[in-house]
Amino acid sequence: MSSALNLSHEPVTKIASGKLTMWAFLASELMFFSGFFGAFIVLRNSNYEVFKAGSEQLSWVLALVNTFILIGSSLTMALAIYHLERQNTKLFRAFMGLSILGGFGFLIVKYFEYSAKYHHHLFPGQEEHTIFFSFYFLMTGFHAMHVIGGMIPMAYMLFRSYGKGGYPYPVKVETLGLYWHFVDLMWIFIFPALYLIFP
Amino acid sequence: MSTSTLQHGSAAEHGHDHEHGHHHDLPWYRKYVFSTDHKVISKQFMLSSLFFLFVGGAFALFIRWQLAYPGQAIPIIGDILPASWATNGVISPEFYAQLLTMHGSIMIFFVIIPFAVGMFGNFCIPLMIGTDDMALPKLNMWSFWLVPPAGLIMMAGFFTETGYAAAGWTSYPPLSAQTGLAKFTISGQTLWTISVFLVGFSSIMGAVNYVATVLNKRAKGMKLFDMPLTVWALFITAIIITLGTPVLAAGLAMLFMDNFLHTSFFLPDNLVTNSKYFGGGQPILFQHVFWFYSHPAVYIMILPLMGIVSDVMATFSRKPIYGYKAMVFAIAGIAFLGFIVWGHHMFQSGMNPLLGTTFMLSTIVIAVPSSIKVFNWLGTLWRGNIQFSSAMLNALAFVSMFIIGGLSGVFMASAPVDIYIHDTYFIVAHIHYVLFGGSLFGIFAGIYYWYPKMFGKMLNETWGRRHFFWTFVTFNLTFFPMHILGIGGHMRRIYDPNVYDFLKGLGGINETVTIGAIALGFSQLILVGNILWSMKWGKKAPRNPWKANTLEWAAPEHPGHGNFDMDITVYRGPYEFGVEGRQDDYWPQWEKGASVTVHHHTIAVADDTKTFGAH
Numbered sequence: 054m055s056s057a058l059n060l061s062h063e064p065v066t067k068i069a070s071g072k073l074t075m076w077a078f079l080a081s082e083l084m085f086f087s088g089f090f091g092a093f094i095v096l097r098n099s100n101y102e103v104f105k106a107g108s109e110q111l112s113w114v115l116a117l118v119n120t121f122i123l124i125g126s127s128l129t130m131a132l133a134i135y136h137l138e139r140q141n142t143k144l145f146r147a148f149m150g151l152s153i154l155g156g157f158g159f160l161i162v163k164y165f166e167y168s169a170k171y172h173h174h175l176f177p178g179q180e181e182h183t184i185f186f187s188f189y190f191l192m193t194g195f196h197a198m199h200v201i202g203g204m205i206p207m208a209y210m211l212f213r214s215y216g217k218g219g220y221p222y223p224v225k226v227e228t229l230g231l232y233w234h235f236v237d238l239m240w241i242f243i244f245p246a247l248y249l250i251f252p
Numbered sequence: 253m254s255t256s257t258l259q260h261g262s263a264a265e266h267g268h269d270h271e272h273g274h275h276h277d278l279p280w281y282r283k284y285v286f287s288t289d290h291k292v293i294s295k296q297f298m299l300s301s302l303f304f305l306f307v308g309g310a311f312a313l314f315i316r317w318q319l320a321y322p323g324q325a326i327p328i329i330g331d332i333l334p335a336s337w338a339t340n341g342v343i344s345p346e347f348y349a350q351l352l353t354m355h356g357s358i359m360i361f362f363v364i365i366p367f368a369v370g371m372f373g374n375f376c377i378p379l380m381i382g383t384d385d386m387a388l389p390k391l392n393m394w395s396f397w398l399v400p401p402a403g404l405i406m407m408a409g410f411f412t413e414t415g416y417a418a419a420g421w422t423s424y425p426p427l428s429a430q431t432g433l434a435k436f437t438i439s440g441q442t443l444w445t446i447s448v449f450l451v452g453f454s455s456i457m458g459a460v461n462y463v464a465t466v467l468n469k470r471a472k473g474m475k476l477f478d479m480p481l482t483v484w485a486l487f488i489t490a491i492i493i494t495l496g497t498p499v500l501a502a503g504l505a506m507l508f509m510d511n512f513l514h515t516s517f518f519l520p521d522n523l524v525t526n527s528k529y530f531g532g533g534q535p536i537l538f539q540h541v542f543w544f545y546s547h548p549a550v551y552i553m554i555l556p557l558m559g560i561v562s563d564v565m566a567t568f569s570r571k572p573i574y575g576y577k578a579m580v581f582a583i584a585g586i587a588f589l590g591f592i593v594w595g596h597h598m599f600q601s602g603m604n605p606l607l608g609t610t611f612m613l614s615t616i617v618i619a620v621p622s623s624i625k626v627f628n629w630l631g632t633l634w635r636g637n638i639q640f641s642s643a644m645l646n647a648l649a650f651v652s653m654f655i656i657g658g659l660s661g662v663f664m665a666s667a668p669v670d671i672y673i674h675d676t677y678f679i680v681a682h683i684h685y686v687l688f689g690g691s692l693f694g695i696f697a698g699i700y701y702w703y704p705k706m707f708g709k710m711l712n713e714t715w716g717r718r719h720f721f722w723t724f725v726t727f728n729l730t731f732f733p734m735h736i737l738g739i740g741g742h743m744r745r746i747y748d749p750n751v752y753d754f755l756k757g758l759g760g761i762n763e764t765v766t767i768g769a770i771a772l773g774f775s776q777l778i779l780v781g782n783i784l785w786s787m788k789w790g791k792k793a794p795r796n797p798w799k800a801n802t803l804e805w806a807a808p809e810h811p812g813h814g815n816f817d818m819d820i821t822v823y824r825g826p827y828e829f830g831v832e833g834r835q836d837d838y839w840p841q842w843e844k845g846a847s848v849t850v851h852h853h854t855i856a857v858a859d860d861t862k863t864f865g866a867h
């Protein structure tokens with residue numbers, strides 16, 4: 054009906070609607086994590102010693118490894134977009150696959166970290182648990198959920214790219230890429246806050 | 253890169269158009285249930301909000317009965333209430349706390365916000381900016397379909413050991429965090445937290461879509477300052493939702509962990525409880541996080557209606573809105589200031605008094621843009637050719653009730669006064685003057701105004717006016733006396749006023765309020781009756797029944813998927829009423845024609861004189 058009319062025109066801002074929506078959503082996500090960071094700052098100030106003891110119990114080496122994995126995965130994501138836009142399906146698959154692998158790698162390292170915490174009785178409800186570890190699980194937990202949330206559509210895109218003509222929507226990959234970089238960026242904030250800043 | 257992006261973007265849109273072409277073949281559940289048409293989604297929001305309006309209203313009547321007749325059995329239905337609610341028809345104190353919580357939570361999260369943002373946002377934005385649908389119709393559909401499950405989850409509190417959540421709609425810890433239950437126990441409070449998190453997510457999904465739609469999909473020729481105030485208000489509201497709601501979500505996530513996993517973000521050291529936890533948290537922290545969202549949220553609940561009322565008033569005064577740009581900037585100003593006043597809810601919380609002073613000042617400053625809006629509405633009415641349609645009557649009620657609610661707000665905003673009236677019925681009076689007197693009357697105005705375009709039929713005017721009259725009278729009967737109760741010291745959220753000697757003299761007022769509330773509740777049946785009756789037997793609506801200027805009235809009588817049957821190009825702003833040199837007293841945005849502006853007056857001119865345009 055509307056195809057004959059002038060209603061569905063080019064986006065006024067020249068930015069694809071999906072991308073614009075993603076930017077707005079990322080603003081929202083930023084506020085979500087800001088809520089955690091705000092609470093973190095307040096309670097850190099009133100529980101200095103506990104936070105110090107807590108962050109000394111974390112393994113910054115593992116977290117550093119994870120940081121590189123995520124940054125690498127962001128890079129391969131950008132390369133995947135680059136190659137999809139040039140219709141190079143093979144390289145798109147390769148780099149998308151690597152990005153997903155990066156996500157898995159991150160989660161595996163997290164798994165080892167978490168299970169170490171469990172053995173040291175640091176989970177909520179266990180004896181050694183402190184308010185610092187409440188924040189640890191809150192922030193890394195929600196971050197990990199965001200990683201998983203990104204990997205699902207990435208896997209779907211990779212899967213679709215094996216169909217006829219490869220994956221047809223570079224804009225969607227670019228939009229997802231924005232999200233993936235954001236998840237990376239949040240880690241860049243969480244990492245020093247929990248692991249590096251010894252009071 | 254960007255060219256290829258754009259090409260693919262338009263290819264994708266093309267596929268979308270293709271879908272439109274075949275929309276007749278859609279199975280019924282895609283047309284009426286999982287529809288991506290913004291108008292259908294709008295009606296779905298309307299239906300669910302109306303449903304919850306009656307659920308929340310029924311809860312309120314239970315509360316009122318107990319306050320007016322403490323300890324007396326509820327008539328008629330008292331005997332059939334479940335044992336966990338009432339014994340011998342008298343509701344229990346535990347259930348009373350649950351009622352309060354559920355009433356507030358349902359009204360705010362499942363009635364006012366979905367009405368104001370979900371229903372009107374969906375209906376008005378695409379039509380008023382002259383486009384076929386939202387930027388991302390599928391996302392829009394999901395933003396609705398999170399609401400019913402969220403509602404069910406909240407109501408499922410009934411089946412838990414402790415019943416519904418009972419810590420108030422504000423859910424302050426320690427009460428809400430420390431339930432005394434074992435780890436991993438699902439309680440009403442747990443479900444409440446999940447439910448509010450979900451509706452919040454639904455709001456965000458809707459809001460980001462609105463932002464993209466307003467920015468990207470405006471009709472040819474429509475500049476931002478050609479948008480009707482309804483669209484402006486919804487746009488700015490969407491920004492508040494985008495930035496505010498996630499902060500509540502963060503707080504809820506922490507509350508959920510405290511409640512469900514026994515962390516202690518909000519539980520201080522040495523709190524005496526019967527379960528093990530580790531302390532170190534701060535209860536006031538939750539209040540900060542909660543009000544950082546929930547004060548902006550009160551503007552989420554009123555700004556859209558301010559926009560709607562502006563449009564209704566301009567149309568039925570047959571005058572341009574007074575100070576259009578000032579109105580836009582006032583909305584933006586309120587939205588911005590709304591983020592820096594949250595502490596006025598916490599004067600009594602133990603917060604640093606210096607902070608209290610800061611918040612007192614910022615709060616009082618909000619009265620400035622609010623007053624700008626009120627004066628501009630009065631300016632719009634001034635010497636207008638006023639038509640008292642049902643929509644207009646509700647809009648007028650909105651303005652006058654908002655003045656009362658806003659003024660009581662200024663009382664409470666000054667910390668010394670608030671120390672006396674905090675947590676009394678004065679607050680309850682305030683919130684109902686702004687939320688019922690303001691928001692809900694605004695919602696009614698919007699329903700009366702756009703019903704013809706929504707359903708293709710006219711609402712019955714006579715019954716519309718009766719509904720307005722009864723609502724207005726009983727509303728004031730119900731809520732005005734609450735100011736007096738509050739000044740008299742009647743606390744909020746108490747189960748039985750008779751146990752306090754100093755409240756004994758207020759029993760008569762409590763009874764009056766309850767009688768008013770029952771009448772108010774039943775008056776709303778008129779609206780529902782009218783909506784249903786008119787859907788079938790109403791007069792067929794013409795294309796532009798109110799002779800209004802905005803683009804939705806360019807659409808067919810009962811627009812289908814895709815909205816418009818003609819090209820839309822915008823030639824002028826939304827409020828050109830009474831233009832000199834024209835036969836009609838209105839001048840729709842989509843009608844071709846040239847004009848010049850002389851001293852803020854628009855004068856229509858023949859097209860060929862356009863080159864002489866002067867200022």
Ligand code: HEM
Nearest residue numbers: 550553554596597658661662664665670674675683686687
């Ligand atoms: C002129 C503007 C307004 C001012 C100055 C104002 C001020 C205040 C203050 C100071 C309080 C806290 C009182 C206390 O708890 O002691 C309050 C409570 C409240 N206000 Fe307003 N308000 C204004 C407008 C609104 C509007 C427009 C709405 C909603 C549409 C609203 C909804 C509420 C609600 C729901 C509460 C009670 C929250 C609770 O449950 O504790 N207010 N207001």
Ligand SMILES: [Cu+2]
Nearest residue numbers: 547594596597
């Ligand atoms: Cu407030």
